[in-house]
Amino acid sequence: MSQNIYEINKSPRIQNLVDQLFEKLPEIESDRAVLLTESYKESEGQPIIVRRAKAFSHILRNIPITIRKDELIVGSATKSPRSCQVFPEFSCDWLEKEFDTVETRSADPFYISEDNKKILRDVYKYWKGKTTSELATSYMADETIKAMEHNIFTPGNYYYNGVGHVTVKYEKVLEVGYEGIIEEVKEELSKCNVADHDYAKRSHFLKSVIQSCEAVIVYANRYAELALNMAKQCNDNVRRNELLEIASNCARVPAKGARSFYEACQSFWFVQMLLQVESSGHSISPGRFDQYMYPYYKADIESGKITKEFAQELMDCIWVKLNDLNKVRDAGSAEGFAGYGLFQNLIVGGQDAGGIDVTNDLSFMAIESSMHVMLPQPSLSIRVWNGSPHELLIKAAKLTRTGIGLPAYYNDEVIIPSLLNRGLTLADAREYNIIGCVEPQKAGKTDGWHDAAFFNMCRPLELVFSNGYDKGELVGVETGDVTNMETFEEFYDAYKKQMKYCIELLVNADNSIDVAHMERCPLPYLSSMVDDCIKRGKSVQEGGAIYNFTGPQGFGVANMADSLYAIKKLVFDEKKVTLAEYKDALENNYGRGLSLERVEELTREVIKKLENDGHTIDAEVVAQVSATIALDSLDNSKKSKYDKLLEMIDEVPKFGNDIKEVDQFARDVAYVYTRPLENYKNPRGGQYQAGLYPVSANVPLGAQTGATPDGRLAHTPVADGVSPSAGKDLFGPTAAANSVAKLDHGIASNGTLFNQKFHPSVLAGRTGLEAFVNFIRGYFDQKGSHIQFNVVSRDTLIEAQKNPEKYKTLVVRVAGYSALFTSLSRSLQDDIINRTEQRGF
Known part of the structure; x- marks a missing residue:
């Protein structure tokens, strides 16, 4: 069915290319993992930057290549369309555990053949104890790991995968090609003196950049040869000529500078695709x-x-x-x-x-x-x-x-x-x-570490009500018995203390992962196209970029604004309800379903039974069971002793309706996350900067969050980005936009995200x-x-x-x-x- 009446029809070629993408389920392929592991076994004991370059070269010289039907721009990371390679150097345990469920999971399923399962199981034996995720874990404080286990935040992006989140100097490759970059690197190498204090690291880095760029040239020449051979066997004159031009393009670029728009397009694509062969990072934009x-x-x-x-x-x-x-x-x-x-x-x-x-x-x-x-x-x-x-x-x-x-x-x-x-x-x-999503930076000069973690701003508020405890463990700081707090300022201060403590743990997690990438997965190919790595003689991961940031994002601004404002109005200003009554309502999910603790208890019972029955259990199965139990227990029509409180909460003004007092309160709530982050540095010498956006993590992480004082029920989504909570913006898009505009978007320099939906x-x-x-x-x-x-x-x-x-x-x-x-x-x-x-x- 078409998108709607405004859809513009695709040309036959484009339609054919699109159809190829969706002919079957995306597939997990093993070629890169096998070649990577072969190279790593041969380079044991050598500097890590050298090992990375040798592995990249080995992959590009040997990975299967293909030219799909009707393509004018060529170069594919996989044999099958819309499929993927895997990257065991970052993490692998999770995939091995999910081999038998990855095809049937509800979100982003992939097919994996039994042969590839067998191949990868054998490959993964080498990587036990050698991944960036394992090293990162070893660097983290115990309190940090505990906070992650209790879903205060998650740095999963870079914890289990490459970093990505970068724009390189495409224009440089288009202008001089990799031959030009190699000459620049050789000139820097000639300046190195064996007695220099940084000679060992600098010279190895520069040589690794050369080897990586040479490998890309070889890879493009493989495509030139393939296109030429396909042209010789092609009986269609039009397609034969297309293949001959493809061969000519690939023989020229990206080795040399582009001379035409067609060559520039092909050169661009090789860069874009191969960055994602070197590393599994997404948001390469x-x-x-x-x-x-x-x-x-x-x-x-x-x-x-x-x-x-x-x-x-x-x-x-x-x-x-x-x-x-x-x-x-x-x-x-x-x-x-x-x-x-x-997120390209x-x-x-x-x-x-x-x-x-x-x-x-x-x-x-x-x-x-x-x-x-x-x-x-x-x-x-x-x-x-x-x-x-x-x-x-x-x-x-x-x-x-x-x-x-x-x-x-x-x-x-x-x-x-x-x-x-x-x-x-x-x-x-x-x-x-x-x-990626919404993160600004200067291309070719920045290692921004955008999207570095998801921070759930609602969870520290839960810790205020529990005096820092979650499931019987001290996860936050002890800020006192909430029922004894006599002023809103005291209550708000407790929230700020919980936030500050949790933010410090988030920084510890991100810095630990940062160091792990620096030590185990520097990227010489990527670094060849980011200033000033070549001049500085160090990779992006070691601080070679001109601008270095870390940008974790907070979400739930609207929930926090509405929650804190409701407490201020109902408890302290109007004295209609006590904090003890509020705490009781939250613990019992306003009588609209099971508490978070009870859902987790029942989930463990169901999982145990499934395991006893021989079922394979992974993270998604646990999440599905938990969500099913939670949602089945919800009944919004059910009357309870908390109905009067919910009615009072509903009458309190909400963020998103152009009400000055509420909007200014939301601005201050956002500061509780954005301002403290500015005080921290990362291992690359750069500054932390906040973002206010959730990707789509507000849904699954909302499922791990208890009820909140704004009337939101446990297990339901947290507000996305800086948007008002769903259904709470009652006076149209202009009023909602006026409210959102009152936040300080400048301080959230890692990006803010505002969603609207129109008929x-x-x-x-x-x-x-x-x-x-x-x-x-x-x-x-x-x-x-x-x-x-x-x-x-x-x-x-x-x-x-x-x-x-x-x-x-x-x-x-x-x-x-x-x-x-x-x-x-x-x-x-x-x-x-x-x-x-x-x-x-």
Whole structure:
């Protein structure tokens, strides 16, 4: 079934390429893991940077390659479309435990053959005790591990996987190729003196960069040879000529600088794909594609070497290829990143270093490609400022109303000053791009460690009510018996103390993981394209980048604002209820289901029975059992002694309704997370900076959270990003936007995320588009940083949930990314359905 009436039909080639992606379930392949392990066994005892380069080279020289039917841009990390390799150097125990359940899990299932299970089990024997996750654990404080076990926060992204979250200097590869980079590195190497204090590390790093770049050239030449052989055997003259041109391109780039737009497209793709072969990190983002690709397009158009139509088709092909990349996550993380997300953010529009708008033809064509392909990748974004051409925003709005959830909109007037405050130069700040979901940085100069952890701001409030204890263990700090607190200031201060303590543990977790990546998985290939690694003679992981940050994100701002405001009003201002009564209500989930402790107790009983019956148990099975027990116990129609309290809570004003007192309170609550983080440094010499966005972790982590004083029931989703709690914004999108704009988006310089959902009728016709653009500009004029939209009716989503086979191509905005709706877990689908549906401005 089509997305909606605004969908633009794909060309036959693009349709064929898209169809290939979805012919079967994505598959877990073993080739990279086998080749990596072979190399590591041969390089025992050598410096880690050398081992990494040798392994990367061994992989690229031997991994199977393929050219798929109808492709114009080639290079695939896997034999099967939309499949994935695995990365045992980061972690492997979880996948081995999930071999028999990964195909049937609800979120992001993968097929894995029995042969590949056998191969990987054998490979994994080598990696026991050698992974970054194991080393990171050994560095963590006991209190940190306990906090993670009690779901205060999770640093799962980099704990079990590569880091990613970077934009490299694509333009450098396009200009000089890897031969040019190799020459630059050789010049630096010639300056090294054997007696230098850093000679050993510096020289090994530089030699490793050379070996990695040479391996990429070999890899591209393998594709040139394959295309040439396929052309010799091809009876279709049109396809034969295409293959011959592919062979010519791959023989030229990325070894040398690109001479045409077609060569630039192919060179770009090799860089983008191979970064994700070196490491399993996601959110490797193309950045300002319309800027670094434009000179090649402009020259070819002006010389008549290419038509705009063919250039558009090449971009469409790249858009399809971005959806061919994939990765497998553990079951728990898959719930938090549901939709096979890789978060490859590509942004258009905005300013140059001198503050001049640089919108060009490719800015419009990038939006057009997303219309043609209608898939989640790339995660298209657009920069907005007072110099943005109106028609670019109208074009973007046309894409928004297709319902695909793209693009996301970003405000130059907030983001540029926030980056300046973090130490970027004005020129660099003006040239920012977005990484992954919503994270701004300067491309080619930054190791931002964005998305470094999920911090649940609601859990420390639970610790206030329990005096720091959870399940009988001291997890936070003892802040006293909550029922004896006599003022709101005393209560709020207790929350701040719990937050500060938990934030310190989060920093310890992230720093431990940071050091583990530095010591066990430096990335010489990635480092060849980030300044100033070559000059400094150190990898990105060792602090080679010019700008180094760590950006963990907090979520639940709306819940915390509404909860604390309700306590202030009901307990201390109006004295309608006591803290003892509130504590009792929370412990008993307002009489609307089982308590968190009781759900966990029953879950353990069910799991034990399943194990006794011979069932395989993994994290997802536990989560599903827990969610089923919790949800089955909920009955919103059930009367209880807590109904009067819930009625009082419901009458307290909520964040998201343009009420000054509440909104200012929310701003202060957000500061409780964002301000303390600024005081900490990471092992790469950089600063911590806060983000306020959840990806989609507000749903699974909400399932691990008890009832909150805003009336939210235990086990239900926590508010996403800086958006109001679902259903609590009662006065339309403008009122909600006015509230969100009152937060300090500048201090949350790792990004904020604001979701809104509109009925499709709101954006109908030119009038609807104009009103929509005015709404965005109005929000940005008030210093909002980011906004994104779902334009799809609640009825459509419910129907898609009931009949998924009819809605296989329905794409929606989840959090900082879009995904196929039917690929999401049921709980995440419900969260999107329950978001407030706006029907006018």
